[in-house]
Amino acid sequence: MMLVDTFLRKREETNNHIKVGVVGAGEMGKGLINQIYKHTPGMEVAVTYSRNLEKVLECYRVAGIENFKIVETLYELNESLNLGISCITQNIDLLIHCEALDLLVDMTGSMEFSTQLTYDAIMNKRNILSFNAELDATIGPILKKMAVGAGVQYSIAEGDQPGCTLNLFRFVKNMGFEPLVCGNIKGMLDHYRNPDTQANFAQQWGMSPYMATNFADGTKVAFEQACIANATGMKVGKRGMYGFESNEHVDNLTHLYDIDELRRLGGVVDFIVGAKPGPGVFVYATTDDPHKIKYLNYGKLGKGPLYNFYIPYHLLFFEIPTSIVRMIDLKDDICSAKSGPVVEVITKAKINLKKGDYIDEIGGYKTFGVCDNSDICRKENLLPLGLANGARVKRDILKDQILTFDDVECNEDTLIYRLWKKQEEMFQWQG
Template sequence: MNLARKLAAREREGRPLRVGLIGAGKFGAMFLAQARTTPGLHVLGIADLSPARARAALRQTGWAADDLATSFADAVASRKVAITDDAEALIAADGLDVVIDATGSPAAGIRHACAAIAAGRHVVMVTVEADVLAGPLLARRAADAGVVYSAAYGDQPALVCEMVDWAQACGFQVIAAGKGTRHLPAFHQSTPETVWDNLAIAPDMAQAGGMNPQMFNSFVDGTKSAIEMAAISNMTGLQAPRDGLLFPPCGVDDLPRILRPRAEGGVLETAGMVEVVSSLETDGRPVFRDLRWGVYVVLGADPAAGGDYARRCFKEYGLVTDPSGRYTALYRPYHLIGLELGISVASAGLRHEPTGCPIGFHADVAAVAKRDLDVGETLDGEGGYTVYGRLMRAPDSLAAGVLPIGLAHGVRLTRRVAQGTAIGWADVEIADSPVVRIRRDMEAMFGLRAVAGTQAPG
């Protein structure tokens, strides 16, 4: 609360919060649409490998040609937008407060976050793949530098973190938290060739809409869900399912009944977990009142701490509960992606608070073979033909030496891997690179505590 007032005050004072956007794709364009109408916010610059794409994003979202600046200095003086293909130059621009990475590339996201932290800029990380690959280390570096490293509001992880924080601040026990999606078990083998059938989208419509089949396939095959739940686990301490996400079919009215511990009739190993619910029954029928586009938290009233009174209140105020009356759920049916991103920017820049930030290395996402893979094959990464991402607990991931999904692109197999098997570091030939070193540094920093099952330093 009060972010709008704080922004309005900055507007009156002539001190707008200056923002640099890296990546002018869909998420970035959605942010630009709202930034244009947000008092107290100044998009100082946009960095994209294709400056023409950045200019097109501005046009599509209502910006005029005379909104463009000739340089960063001109942008500051005139309150216009400078466009560049050099992200490092944007990060270094005088007067910049907050850097948004919306590239979608884990390697680029990590590189930009490191540069921004070194330059004393707050970071809003839209690229959740980068956050899952090395977010706990980036958060530690940001804290040491006195800046904020934040998840992106509007995307599901930050929205779920807000719900978890609300529930815990109210004194409730968080039983489960997560999101909805459209999923069937067979979708783990989905490829860019089958993605439109699995999404029930006509291929010609997808082509006309400029939809990238590999990117969309990462939503279908379960990889994106695993990545987002790993991010939530690392930001809240909620546990990942030991054997990967279950994707139980579940509508909003059944959340407190299905997402409770197995010992009490639900599907969870224990209380306090992340999970994704499917909008499809196992036979493909639609779930009644599904949560395909939304997020949820299941909370409980602790009987040992006045829970019987809270349970009566649940009933008195019309909440849907499980049969015991102890568990209930709150949900949000939609999320607005980049249209809501300004919340993170304002929170980081004005409050110095993230809208979600890793507090430890609790969960990881392994690269798992979609089919039998032979020696010499090259992995094609998230949403491709060879691998999908499976959620794991970080101690299990480290103990098994699995290859993170964020590094499973363009690397060659040195061993055969059977379908459904997690690929290990030892199974691939992977070149040294800055992103590999960052990941290894994170494993070294957090590994012993993660394997021991305790919270890593945050």
Template sequence: MTSISTKLAEREEAGRPIQVGIIGAGKFGSMYISQSHHTEGVRLAAIADLESERALNSLKRTGFPEHKYDTTASLSLEEGLKQGKTVITTDSAAMIATPGIDVILEVTGNPAAGVRHVLLCCEHKKHIVMVNVEADVLAGPLLTRKAKEAGIIYSMAYGDQPALINELVDWARTAGFDVVCAGKGTKHLPQYHSSTPDTVWNHYGFTKEQLATGDFNPQMFNSFLDGTKSALEMAAVANSCDLTPPPDGLMFPPCGTHDLPQVLKPESDGGQLHKKGTVEVVSCLEKDGRWVHNDLRWGVYVVIEAPGPYQQECFKQYGLRTDDTGKYASQWKPYHLIGLELGVSVASIMVRGEPTGQCKTWAGDVVATAKRDLKAGEKLDGEGGFMVYGKLMTAEDSLAIEGLPIGLAHGVVLKKDIKQGQGLSWQDVEYSEKSQAVAIRREMEAIYQKEFQAAGRIGTPKASAVNGAH
């Protein structure tokens, strides 16, 4: 990582800045926008947002220099590139198709939009950074394949926790350590699974002044709280690091940094893991609501295993935090800066030709699970809403129950009653194969169904398994 800024400076000096287009001017997008003009060798060529005013407000609010963007929101994409000014457009497809733009940042958080934008990037040969973890978990394993076939790079977003976890896992494996567990911290209690947009702020702790800034969408933040976002992020990590989801979803054990290697080791060695090589999220709250000592609410971690007594002794000599046997040790990063760090992905792609994390396989999935008893005829309101949350499970288990991915659990109508806590199936809802996102997801399922069967990892799914999904 030590040479990236130097190489960016060389691009600046040579008059060949990286031209970036961003889709979505919400919180994450605004954080990147605020930093984009501070980086040598990078230009924010365009912002695509369905509301031009939101993009303009983002530029103003984040302190983007007024002389560097089109304040009228009327300049064409081509003219903006010529003048070196950031252009605002409502047409993301036109931005992706514009010659001269090198990298697209997909920051919509909308799974269907994310799929559409990746396929457009494949068509127009634009690298893409997928900030949209919802789309990545919905169809990332297949989208990654399509991107490689198109000769473009499809990357996770540095600054978001999955990419930072990837970095820690890559460090561990490069140094020759087996990864026992990897994941992140969050604020979670079991009752949060039933949280709704009406109750989210009671749990979150934001002040009225913070909420008044307009940066906080209750349904989006509720998806962080009810476990959906954690499930999505751990599915992304499982898919990119070839790790295994826990057998019955995330446990969210209360755990501080001092206890990571003690808690996150196999049950056979006195820990809480089903086995080695898994993902997990630790909570900053004890079950009774007290704050955990040395909590990791904003950070990421990896737990590694010493290959032998010599390495265990080295762990001890150099002060690593270990379990009581000295066999397991942890490393962590206490914070992540989200969009403020996103430029690392842009630079890695353009300077090194490498993504900052990318799907390797389909290991984890997130299935829509009922928050309450649901009735036939009700229309699902998606992640973070009043009706369902996302539960992490293995891809094999998802295929076995024909699980309805949380990313497509919005706007579809239930065909039957569903009990609280039950995982939903494709068979439980009315859906259209004509939807691009549905078609891509079903194509991915069919591909992996055959591959898993050929590898002996699954048998033929049974309809009866659907009714037992929990």
């Protein structure tokens, strides 16, 4: 999106900066703050929220932000922003109600907090950009519908696989090709990893062991691909996706897919473990146009019928400012559900569960997530992993068993559960 730098340069020249409210001061929040302050003209970190002031102070120290103020009231926030002073607060309501902000960016990764934040932002007519694929895969369709109704924007960002894949999908489709696979390249997969096995890796990269487990046990890729499916209308070829393993380059793996089956499904989301280039994303597409076929072969993309287009990386927080400009100046949607759920992430037992157990959070010891098509999930009453945290197990469950709503008692008072139920009712016609 090279158009973005032109818009940013114009904003810098006219001193009309995009004012960003950053929510969260973990490693990803720190990276975004550093990226905006040091390397993004025409944009400013207007205010950062965290419950932990020390974390924000560390973010500002890394970025070199020296002119800042800790604020507790909306009046203080607005006064400081008028003076060009970046702010820090422990009161999330200030960001929700500050009309000077162009948008909020959720960098927390928390399901419960992110649900409330996104809901409140939309209800108060605030644009919100999310870095939370787990939330979007669970209730993204209703959040998007609410945002459209409120006249604001909601999307997940570039930098993570869903946003990067949607960029590639749109690029390929705009050239007149037919995308049939949206793929994710994973370095490894072990469904039975847990926060203990991932503790050292997590410490090395400054992340929580639960987050590291979410990556390793396949849950994260399931959520990411569900986001893509809901944004494109693609399905999964089978429960859990095909999930092929190979150490070859994705250029050489188009033979793994049956083009007639792909077309019957309307395209699929999938992942390949161990392939090159990793980490990266790819789109397998086809065409019936003889002229295109001739010049794809000339361009070294092969003889088809599937052709590989790929990006050999995703760049985390480095790419988020691009998403911000696209949302604010171009009114462009990066990645959000086009309608109701197409693919869901359901709950699978990582260990034997006993009656009376409580399911822990995503990336924990007891469950992991796999994808299935939404019509099957609802027909079989399967439990979305995004609703499983804190649920009480009602009967013994064997390792590798898929959980249903009949197997657990969910906390039905949570906002995410209530929104999910509304989403189910709203889009039930799709089943």
